[in-house]
Structure formats: C-alpha cells, structure tokens
Amino acid sequence: MSEKLELDQVGNTPMHRVGSIKLNGNTVFAKCEFMNPTGSHKDRTFLYMVNKLESEGKIRPGMTLVDCSTGNGGAALAWVGKKKGYDVKIFMPEGMTDERKAQIYEYGAELFETEKSLFLNGSVQAAHDFVRGKDPREIYFLDQGSNLLNKAAWLECGNEIVRYLESQDIIPDYFVCSIGTGGTFSGISEVLKSRFPNISTVGIEVDKSAPLYAKKNNLEFTHAPHNMMGLGAGALSSNTNELVVDDVVTVNGERSWNRMKQFIVEEKLGIGPTCGANLLVCEELCRMLQDKIVITLFFDSSWKYKSRWSGIYPEYFGG
Numbered sequence: 001m002s003e004k005l006e007l008d009q010v011g012n013t014p015m016h017r018v019g020s021i022k023l024n025g026n027t028v029f030a031k032c033e034f035m036n037p038t039g040s041h042k043d044r045t046f047l048y049m050v051n052k053l054e055s056e057g058k059i060r061p062g063m064t065l066v067d068c069s070t071g072n073g074g075a076a077l078a079w080v081g082k083k084k085g086y087d088v089k090i091f092m093p094e095g096m097t098d099e100r101k102a103q104i105y106e107y108g109a110e111l112f113e114t115e116k117s118l119f120l121n122g123s124v125q126a127a128h129d130f131v132r133g134k135d136p137r138e139i140y141f142l143d144q145g146s147n148l149l150n151k152a153a154w155l156e157c158g159n160e161i162v163r164y165l166e167s168q169d170i171i172p173d174y175f176v177c178s179i180g181t182g183g184t185f186s187g188i189s190e191v192l193k194s195r196f197p198n199i200s201t202v203g204i205e206v207d208k209s210a211p212l213y214a215k216k217n218n219l220e221f222t223h224a225p226h227n228m229m230g231l232g233a234g235a236l237s238s239n240t241n242e243l244v245v246d247d248v249v250t251v252n253g254e255r256s257w258n259r260m261k262q263f264i265v266e267e268k269l270g271i272g273p274t275c276g277a278n279l280l281v282c283e284e285l286c287r288m289l290q291d292k293i294v295i296t297l298f299f300d301s302s303w304k305y306k307s308r309w310s311g312i313y314p315e316y317f318g319g
C-alpha cells in the first residue's frame with residue numbers, strides 16, 4: 001500500500017450530531033475518530049509521529065520502533081509500522097482486551113505484556129530497559145506519554161473541526177474530552193481556543209486515577225485499578241497542556257460503560273467506554289445550559305471490547 005493511501009485513510013473523520021442528547025436546545029457534535037483504519041484515534045497520533053520523525057531524520061524504514069500502550073496506540077503503531085517497513089515492539093500491561101492484542105499480532109508487531117501491579121508505568125519502565133544500551137540508529141522509543149509530537153498530531157484534527165464548524169456557521173461554546181496522555185484534548189483545545197476565544201474546555205479523568213483533578217484541587221494523587229483503558233495511566237503526561245484545560249471533572253467507570261451501551265442501542269454507532277465518559281459529561285453540562293453548542297470526540301470502537309463486554313477486567317479487580 002502506498003504512503004499516499006495511508007495518509008488518505010487516516011483523519012478527515014466525520015462529525016456526528018448526537019441525536020440522543022436533546023436537552024434545553026443544546027447541540028452536541030462528536031468527532032468520529034473511531035472511524036480511523038485501526039478503529040481508534042491513535043492512528044492519527046502514530047502516523048504523524050512516524051512521518052515527523054522520518055522527516056527529521058531520526059528514524060528510517062528497517063529500524064525497530066518501540067512504544068507502550070493499553071492497546072489502541074499499540075495497534076496504530078503496529079499498523080503504521082507494517083505499512084512503512086518498521087519492526088514494531090509494543091509494551092502493554094497484562095490483562096488488556098483480546099481484540100487489542102490480536103490486532104497488534106495481526107499487524108506483525110511483537111507484544112510484551114508487563115506485570116499488572118505497576119500498570120502502564122511498568123510498561124514504560126520495561127520499554128526504557130529494552131532500548132537501553134542498543135544502537136540508537138537501529139531502535140527508537142517513540143514514548144507517546146512524554147513525546148510532544150503526540151500533542152502536535154492533534155492540531156490537524158482541531159483544524160478539521162474548525163473547518164466543519166465554519167462551513168456550518170457554528171460557533172462552539174464548549175469542548176469536552178477525556179484525558180489519557182492529554183495529546184488529543186490539548187492539541188484540539190489549542191486550535192479551538194485560538195479560533196474561538198470564548199470557548200470553554202472541560203477535561204475528563206477517571207475517578208480512580210485522576211492526577212490533573214488532584215493537582216487542580218490540591219488533593220493527594222492516588223492511582224487505583226479501573227476499567228477505563230486509555231485513561232488514568234498513573235501519571236500526568238507532559239502532553240496535557242494545563243493552560244488550555246478550563247475545568248476538569250472525573251467520571252465513574254461503570255457509569256461510562258453503561259452510557260456507551262445505551263448510546264450504541266440509541267444511535268447504532270459502535271463506540272468505546274471512554275466515549276461513554278465524554279457523553280456523560282456532555283449530558284451533565286447540557287442539563288445546566290441553554291441553546292449551546294458542545295463539541296466532543298469518539299475515541300475508539302466497541303468491537304475492541306467484546307472480550308470484556310461486562311466492563312470487568314478480572315486482572316485488575318481480583319476476579
């Protein structure tokens with residue numbers, strides 16, 4: 001497959017008007033990132049990072065690329081790497097969904113599962129250990145957690161949202177989006193805030209692991225196991241630009257899973273649990289507002305969770 005075709009397949013996702021949130025004349029639009037080729041928003045992150053690192057001369061086909069992920073990023077890098085001729089190694093906490101692991105294998109990458117007690121921090125440590133002492137001309141750790149190319153990848157998505165809104169003569173009032181590394185939230189928020197200075201942003205963290213919420217509220221940060229994979233990694237990433245987070249709220253995992261399932265029945269779009277979190281917060285906001293425009297994002301696809309459809313990850317809840 002040519003590089004041109006790869007680029008064409010990633011991004012330019014549709015905006016979905018959320019028909020099931022009809023409160024006080026408010027309107028919610030969701031950017032459908034789950035429609036990217038591997039089923040998640042991380043295709044954008046990794047295609048951008050790999051292209052940029054190539055153009056900077058830091059990597060070239062034939063090298064080994066390494067990163068850590070609970071699954072979406074791993075599948076995206078495995079896919080981009082396969083298309084472009086890289087060997088890919090993914091470090092992932094044990095107990096993630098079978099579908100995510102299968103995707104990584106199918107795209108020809110090698111998967112290293114790390115011990116559950118340290119969750120994603122253990123995967124990051126293992127990836128550092130893996131590359132240490134190896135020839136940097138042969139192996140490169142992309143490190144989506146702390147590499148700011150992650151956030152930069154999301155500026156173009158922000159531009160797409162602006163172009164859509166302008167084409168419809170819409171001025172948005174709120175941007176609501178969950179934060180994992182915060183690359184998605186921050187890149188888009190930077191663009192929306194520069195184009196629409198009056199927009200307010202609401203970041204979302206999972207209640208069991210909410211470092212930004214703790215920081216903003218002068219609370220001690222603690223990480224506990226949860227079922228919102230992609231959020232709550234156990235540390236605040238440098239890809240979260242705190243200057244563009246006007247408010248941060250927390251969500252409950254079980255309620256987010258239920259909201260996702262309700263949405264799938266109502267609107268027949270197969271989205272994942274962190275999209276349920278975004279919908280929950282949009283809905284809470286719309287209860288308090290009148291005639292406002294709220295923008296949110298659908299990260300990934302429901303099929304990635306079929307093997308954990310109960311919302312229970314036994315490895316993380318002692319089941």
Ligand SMILES: Cc1ncc(COP(=O)(O)O)c(C=O)c1O
Binds near residue numbers: 178181229272299300
């Ligand atoms: C399902 C899901 N939702 C949300 C996120 C958060 O995205 P970001 O890391 O850009 O904050 C991730 C990140 O891995 C994810 O996999």
